[in-house]
Amino acid sequence: MNQNHSVVMWRAREKFVEGLLALPGAIFIIFFWVASLIILLIFSFFKDVPGGGFMPAFTFENYIKIFTDPFYLTILCRTLVIAIVATIVALITSYPVAYKLARINPRKADFFLVLIIIPFLTATIFRVFGLVYALGNYGVVNSFLSYIGVGRVKLIWNWTGVIIGFLNTLLPYAILSLYSCITQIDKSLEEAAYTLGANKLRTTWHVILPLIRSGIGSGAIFVFVIVMGTFEVPSLLGRMKSGIVASVLIQQQIAFIHYPMASALSFVLLIIVAGGVTSFMKILGGRIKL
Amino acid sequence: MANVEVRNVYKTFDSVEAVKNLSFHVKTGEFFSLLGTSGCGKTTTLRIITGLEQQDRGEVLIDGKEITSIPIHKRDIGFVFQNYALFPHMTVKENIEFGLKMKKISKNSFDSKVRDILALVGLEGYEDRMPKQLSGGEQQRVALCRTLVLSPKVLLLDEPLSNLDAKLRKKMRIELKDIQRKIEVTTIYVTHDQEEALSMSDKITVMNRGQGIQIGTPYEIYEKPASRFVADFMGQVNLYKGRIVQKIGSEVTIVSDQTPDIKVLLTLEEERDYTEGKQFLFLIRKEGIEVLDKEIKGRTDVDSFIARVQAVIYLGSHSECICTFEGKKGQITFRLPASLRSLELLRTGDKVMLGWRPSNVALIGKEGEKYESES
Numbered sequence: 107m108n109q110n111h112s113v114v115m116w117r118a119r120e121k122f123v124e125g126l127l128a129l130p131g132a133i134f135i136i137f138f139w140v141a142s143l144i145i146l147l148i149f150s151f152f153k154d155v156p157g158g159g160f161m162p163a164f165t166f167e168n169y170i171k172i173f174t175d176p177f178y179l180t181i182l183c184r185t186l187v188i189a190i191v192a193t194i195v196a197l198i199t200s201y202p203v204a205y206k207l208a209r210i211n212p213r214k215a216d217f218f219l220v221l222i223i224i225p226f227l228t229a230t231i232f233r234v235f236g237l238v239y240a241l242g243n244y245g246v247v248n249s250f251l252s253y254i255g256v257g258r259v260k261l262i263w264n265w266t267g268v269i270i271g272f273l274n275t276l277l278p279y280a281i282l283s284l285y286s287c288i289t290q291i292d293k294s295l296e297e298a299a300y301t302l303g304a305n306k307l308r309t310t311w312h313v314i315l316p317l318i319r320s321g322i323g324s325g326a327i328f329v330f331v332i333v334m335g336t337f338e339v340p341s342l343l344g345r346m347k348s349g350i351v352a353s354v355l356i357q358q359q360i361a362f363i364h365y366p367m368a369s370a371l372s373f374v375l376l377i378i379v380a381g382g383v384t385s386f387m388k389i390l391g392g393r394i395k396l
Numbered sequence: 397m398a399n400v401e402v403r404n405v406y407k408t409f410d411s412v413e414a415v416k417n418l419s420f421h422v423k424t425g426e427f428f429s430l431l432g433t434s435g436c437g438k439t440t441t442l443r444i445i446t447g448l449e450q451q452d453r454g455e456v457l458i459d460g461k462e463i464t465s466i467p468i469h470k471r472d473i474g475f476v477f478q479n480y481a482l483f484p485h486m487t488v489k490e491n492i493e494f495g496l497k498m499k500k501i502s503k504n505s506f507d508s509k510v511r512d513i514l515a516l517v518g519l520e521g522y523e524d525r526m527p528k529q530l531s532g533g534e535q536q537r538v539a540l541c542r543t544l545v546l547s548p549k550v551l552l553l554d555e556p557l558s559n560l561d562a563k564l565r566k567k568m569r570i571e572l573k574d575i576q577r578k579i580e581v582t583t584i585y586v587t588h589d590q591e592e593a594l595s596m597s598d599k600i601t602v603m604n605r606g607q608g609i610q611i612g613t614p615y616e617i618y619e620k621p622a623s624r625f626v627a628d629f630m631g632q633v634n635l636y637k638g639r640i641v642q643k644i645g646s647e648v649t650i651v652s653d654q655t656p657d658i659k660v661l662l663t664l665e666e667e668r669d670y671t672e673g674k675q676f677l678f679l680i681r682k683e684g685i686e687v688l689d690k691e692i693k694g695r696t697d698v699d700s701f702i703a704r705v706q707a708v709i710y711l712g713s714h715s716e717c718i719c720t721f722e723g724k725k726g727q728i729t730f731r732l733p734a735s736l737r738s739l740e741l742l743r744t745g746d747k748v749m750l751g752w753r754p755s756n757v758a759l760i761g762k763e764g765e766k767y768e769s770e771s
Contacts, residue, residue: 297448298481300468302495302542312494316485 150369160366168370178354178371185350186378188340189333192272196280196329197322199273204284205314209293219285222278230275234338237271238262241343267343272333279328287321288314326386334379351375398459398549398582399424400445405454407440407606414440415451416606422550422599425580427573429593431617432603433629438586439478441603442552445584446475458549469498474548474581478555480539482527488514488538489523495546513541516575533564540572544579551576551583557592569595590630594618602626620758627679627760633729634680635760640672650678650759655726657701660757677760682716684756685730687742688749700751703728708742717742719750 153163172178207215225233240246241261248258261267291314299309315322337352355371400422407415415437422428430438443449445456447468455462463471482491492510514520517537527535536556543551556572557565573596576583587593593600594614602609602617602625610622621627627635636652638660643649648670652658660678664670688700703719706727715732728750732742742748 292479292481294477294479294481295483298475298477298483298542299494299498300448301446301471301473301475302546303469303498304494305467305469308498313483 146369146372149366150373152366152369154364154366159363168367169374171367172370172374181351181354182374182378185334185352185375188268188272188350189330189382192269192276192333193326193329195269196273196276197284197325200277200280200284200325203277204281205288205310207281207285208288208291215285219282222281226278230336231338231342233274234271234342237267237274238342241267241270262343263345265344268340271339271343272336275336275339276329276332279332280325283325283328284318284321287318291317323386323389327383330382330386331379334375334382351378397424397580399426400428400550400582400584401455401457401460402441402445403455403457405441405444405451405456407437407444407449407451409440413606415444418454418603418606418608420601420608420611422582422584424582426598427576427583427585427596429585429587429597429600430603431587431590431593431600431629433588436603437606438588438603439554440606442475442554442584442586445550446473446552447471448475472546472549474543474546474551476536476539476543476551476553476556478558480527480535480559482535482539482542484527486527487523488519488525488527488530491527491538492542492545495542499546509545510541513545516544516578517541517571532560533568536560536568540575544575544581548581551581553583553585555586555588558587558589565592572596594630602629604629621679621760624677624760627677632679632681634682634685636678636680636726638676638678640670640674640676643670643672650676652726655721655724657703657721657724658726658728659701660754662754662757662759664759679758679760680728680752681756681758682730685728685750685752687730687733688751700749702747702749705742705744705746705748707744708732717748719748 149160150168151164151166152160153165153167154160172182207218238245242248243258243260243262245262247261252258261270295313295317296309299313304312334350335352337350337356340350341353341356351371352375355368355375402418402420405415405418406413418437418441420428430441432438440449444451447463447466451464456464458471458473483494486494489510492513493506496506496509510523511520514522517540519534519537519541522530522534522538527538530538536559540556553572557568560568569592585593585596594617597614599611600614600617601611604625610617610626612620617626618630621630621632624635636655636658638650638652638658640648641651641659646664648662648664650660650662653675658680660680701721703721706718706720709716709718716729717732718727718729720727730750
């Protein structure tokens with residue numbers, strides 16, 4: 107009985123220590139994320155003052171504007187379409203790379219993975235600026251194309267530029283999440299499919315893809331979330347008119363100082379992202395992991 | 397139904413020679429085993445036949461036709477993997493149907509085909525289970541079904557029983573052989589378990605370091621091992637180097653170099669270059685050694701000598717006794733006869749007189765040079 111009691115005490119103390127250790131991180135998250143989200147929510151009901159500034163109020167004006175004003179509606183739709191297209195393109199292009207990496211000698215794969223991760227060490231904005239020079243009308247790519255006689259192609263300040271820009275940002279995420287799934291699949295499953303009469307394509311379709319459904323799901327979530335939040339790409343590589351919510355947000359907040367409108371937009375974006383993530387999880391059974 | 401021929405096949409992985417000049421011929425309907433320790437190249441050989449690996453040199457022929465240029469999925473070779481490789485996201489039925497679908501066989505026949513093949517292995521009604529709901533033995537049988545439903549020309553089995561527990565393994569041995577006999581499919585079986593190979597095969601190739609060491613029927617491999625490696629691998633422990641000391645007609649007497657007490661008399665089956673003084677490796681089967689009574693000492697049809705008991709090992713179904721020789725190197729192991737099973741009858745330190753009939757002695761290698769091929 108006595109011994110039992112001391113075990114209970116010991117367990118309780120252990121739990122207390124565990125909680126204590128989690129505290130700094132928890133405080134950080136509550137203070138910087140939850141609290142700021144609440145402030146953001148409050149702000150979104152405030153009123154904008156024409157010419158800059160805002161005043162406290164409780165009005166749904168901003169939300170109503172977002173869902174009725176064609177300007178904001180177009181941006182919302184455009185954001186969703188771009189995010190979905192970029193996600194699909196990123197996943198399709200990264201699959202062959204991820205597969206190859208998963209099936210080569212692990213030591214070689216590590217080398218290539220490091221190459222894929224290194225660009226993360228620079229800020230997105232620098233990489234996107236780099237792309238402006240690479241893809242511009244007199245950039246490296248176009249110079250090469252005209253040299254070999256293909257002629258100049260417009261690769262920037264249009265949708266092509268936006269998609270290329272997003273791929274540049276997103277491929278590493280997509281490759282890494284697919285790679286970690288494919289390495290879990292025993293090679294003998296593929297080999298079994300071959301011996302049963304399946305070629306490479308049908309093996310991929312019937313065996314590998316169903317088995318990495320959750321990986322595709324988590325890859326999709328990552329990519330989708332990042333697209334929704336990356337303002338640099340459409341701002342620098344798209345036309346002025348091809349802004350998405352994130353870039354308009356920056357505009358509203360920094361250029362026009364429309365905090366209440368920006369806050370409302372942020373919340374709508376947040377809800378769209380949450381909805382997107384949930385539906386990806388529903389469809390593909392993915393869980394958030396890398 | 398088909399016959400398989402492997403001709404002078406070589407395969408090297410990163411400077412390791414996995415298969416080295418390997419040749420064998422499997423007749424139609426035969427159960428053929430590749431037997432050897434892990435890493436001896438037996439699985440690589442199987443993978444080369446399937447097309448999962450490509451040989452560096454040499455040919456693989458099925459029904460006399462070279463198949464190296466045919467892609468895996470068109471070879472019609474069934475392969476059962478060591479880990480079964482069942483598709484985890486498909487039911488038993490879907491797993492079995494997979495190959496039928498790939499071959500674009502009419503879907504109407506699927507149900508009856510799946511039912512028939514499951515009945516063959518005794519898994520009626522298992523259609524809708526998932527692989528992870530099955531025991532190892534059941535998974536094994538589903539893997540077999542998935543391959544057999546396509547009526548492959550050749551069935552390749554890569555250590556299919558090695559992941560099962562000992563009791564089930566013995567049961568599956570009989571079942572597998574039974575199924576193979578029923579459908580008469582040419583089968584190549586890879587194993588490291590000599591008992592498995594002996595009990596199931598029509599023919600065995602013993603492999604070592606990528607080479608075929610000996611090809612023969614189970615009887616030939618066990619009774620007449622061609623080298624020390626084979627003898628050792630088949631579980632022979634009483635192996636001695638010896639020299640012919642006397643030859644009268646076809647009868648020779650060989651004396652062990654290390655242990656002169658061990659003197660064997662045997663009748664040669666073929667007249668060859670067996671001259672006095674020539675060195676040989678010979679074995680005495682442990683199941684053929686008898687503990688003799690004193691009265692029969694001096695019998696000439698039986699060789700005998702005195703040894704000292706070092707240990708008696710109880711193995712359940714039988715016991716083994718290890719003996720040494722006074723003042724000399726070497727030891728001899730034998731299976732205790734039923735009359736001496738009781739542990740009390742023989743104790744460490746006891747002196748025993750051992751003997752055997754010449755039929756329990758075998759010369760290893762017909763020629764002296766085989767004697768060199770020690771493992």
